[in-house]
Amino acid sequence: MYLKRKADAYLNAWKSDPNRSPLIIKGPRQVGKTETIDYFAAHNYRSVVKINFVEEPKYRAITADGYGADTIVRNISLIDPAKKFIPGDTLIFFDEIQAHPDIVTALKFFKIDGKYDVICSGSMLGISYKQIESNSVGYKTDYEMRSLDFExxxxxxxxxxxxxxxxxxxxxxxxxxxxxxxxxxxxxxxxxxxxxxxxxxxxxxxxxxxxxxxxxxxxxxxxxxxxxxxxxxxxxxxxxxxxxxxxxxxxxxxxxxxxxxxxxxxxxxxxxxxxxxxxxxxxxxxxxxxxxxxxxxxxxxxxxxxxxxxxxxxxxxxxxxxxxxxxxxxxxxxxxxxxxxxxxxxxxxxxxxxxxxxxxxxxxxxxxxxxxxxxxxxxxxxxxxxxxxxxxxxxxxxxxxxxxxxxxxxxxxxxxxxxxxxxxxxxxxxxxxxxxxxxxxxxxxxxxxxxxxxxx
Structure with a gap:
């Protein structure tokens, strides 16, 4: 059962912006971040590459060779060749990034590369940001999500x-x-x-x-x-x-x-x-x-x-x-x-x-x-x-x-x-x-x- 959220309209507006930057959806645990992004992704992209850094810790190694977009895409493909990257029609969804906050450093390079849309999400992001070497200021957009309001x-x-x-x-x-x-x-x-x-x-x-x-x-x-x-x-x-x-x-x-x-x-x-x-x-x-x-x-x-x-x-x-x-x-x-x-x-x-x-x-x-x-x-x-x-x-x-x-x-x-x-x-x-x-x-x-x- 999917519950309609105000974030739905925000995500659609973000997708419509030709100058969109990688997006970080912040918020506490269990407010619906992952479900909302999954719903949006399924209705807007031919290919969705979803990586959960908690459930799949092996993907934390994708930044070992650097933060370049091509480098990270190559490393993801090496770990799982079934993941498809279609330029212009792929969403890369990095979930639970509190388990690998360094991935945020790569957002600058995905923005410059421009071939794929990127959304990050995870719990306790306000705290995790302090661990990040460089958080791509100017190359990302932040959106705060909370639990349902009365509307x-x-x-x-x-x-x-x-x-x-x-x-x-x-x-x-x-x-x-x-x-x-x-x-x-x-x-x-x-x-x-x-x-x-x-x-x-x-x-x-x-x-x-x-x-x-x-x-x-x-x-x-x-x-x-x-x-x-x-x-x-x-x-x-x-x-x-x-x-x-x-x-x-x-x-x-x-x-x-x-x-x-x-x-x-x-x-x-x-x-x-x-x-x-x-x-x-x-x-x-x-x-x-x-x-x-x-x-x-x-x-x-x-x-x-x-x-x-x-x-x-x-x-x-x-x-x-x-x-x-x-x-x-x-x-x-x-x-x-x-x-x-x-x-x-x-x-x-x-x-x-x-x-x-x-x-x-x-x-x-x-x-x-x-x-x-x-x-x-x-x-x-x-x-x-x-x-x-x-x-x-x-x-x-x-x-x-x-x-x-x-x-x-x-x-x-x-x-x-x-x-x-x-x-x-x-x-x-x-x-x-x-x-x-x-x-x-x-x-x-x-x-x-x-x-x-x-x-x-």
């Missing part, structure tokens, strides 16, 4: 582009969803919260129409991730990385969701764990939300590096790390319990990150003023509030009303409720978060009336 989940459920466009029109026009739409999309979104976006988990759910076996799949993925830490975290304290990873659910459940290194282990100090947090972020396992020094533009660089929250890269992994009682309650009764706020924050952080946003929050010292997330338009800084229950978004309204924050003119509140707008706060259901970046682009282009003229 892709809806595709898997059988909803087409027309449904997505209808959702987007509701947002642009500030037209509330009907009762049927709210029920259907809210239920689907809750299913997505429980399942997460890992393709194997979603595919199992789609095949059976139930949640049977999905928790076991999620927990196996957690074990695989922990094994990756032990396998690839070279030069760092693996026990510390595992401690940070395993403490994420506990710290998210607290009222103050700022990740506290001191709670990870007795006597733990931030300077000893900085590399561990960076390693987890680079691997794609987690998303880091950084505390802004002050809520103003630009976002990049405007943060306190010692203050941050940690969310999972896929909320399904969060669910898998809950205790059995909480997990069973969530699946059977949709009861998020103590994790309710954390669960919604996590799913929103995931949606924003998958939309291409970096994550930022703000907590004013010696004050109750705290804002969950920030995004931006071309001109304005936009606070985003996540409400797990009915509330007035007091901090966001303070930011909007105060002359101390001139770049904040309006905000977005995400909740279980319908679309609405009041006092420069636009309210939208959680399930529309994946459309937020597109909505703000529409605002910049004057095509989102509900956000026009935001000045106080």
């Amino acid at each position: 892709e989940f809806l595709w898997a459920r059988g909803y087409d582009e027309a449904v997505i466009e209808s959702m987007f029109t509701h947002l642009c026009d500030a037209t509330p969803f009907s009762e049927v739409e709210m029920n259907v999309f809210s239920t689907a979104f809750m299913d997505y919260c429980v399942l997460g976006g890992m393709p194997a988990v979603v595919a199992s759910h789609i095949r059976t129409g139930t949640f049977e076996g999905t928790l076991q799949l999620q927990r196996q993925l957690i074990l695989d991730y922990q094994e990756d830490i032990r396998k690839y975290a070279q030069g760092l304290d693996q026990a510390r990385i595992l401690n940070v990873f395993n403490h994420i659910p506990v710290q998210l459940a607290k009222e103050n969701k700022k990740f506290q290194i001191s709670k990870v282990a007795s006597g733990a100090r931030f300077k000893d764990y900085r590399g561990c947090v960076e390693w987890l972020e680079t691997s794609g396992m987690v998303n880091i939300c950084r505390c802004m020094s002050y809520p103003e533009l630009p976002l990049k660089g405007n943060y306190d590096e010692n203050k941050f929250k940690i969310y999972f890269g896929d909320t399904g992994l969060f669910v898998a790390m809950l205790d059995d009682e909480a997990s069973d309650d969530l699946r059977a009764n949709r009861n998020l319990g103590v994790y309710k706020g954390a669960m919604y924050e996590s799913i929103v952080s995931e949606a924003l990150r998958k939309s291409g946003y970096d994550l930022y929050y703000y907590k004013k010292e010696d004050s109750t003023l705290e804002q969950d997330f920030f995004v931006r338009t071309r001109e304005w800084l936009v606070p985003v509030e996540v409400k797990s229950k009915k509330g007035t978004a007091k901090s966001m309204r303070t930011l909007i009303a105060s002359d101390s924050y001139p770049e904040i003119q309006f905000g977005v509140k995400l909740s279980a409720g319908n679309i609405g707008s009041s006092e420069h706060v636009f309210t939208a259901p959680y399930f529309t978060t994946f459309l937020l970046r597109r909505l703000l682009r529409a605002y910049d282009e004057g095509q989102a009336p509900m956000l026009n003229n935001p000045e106080r």
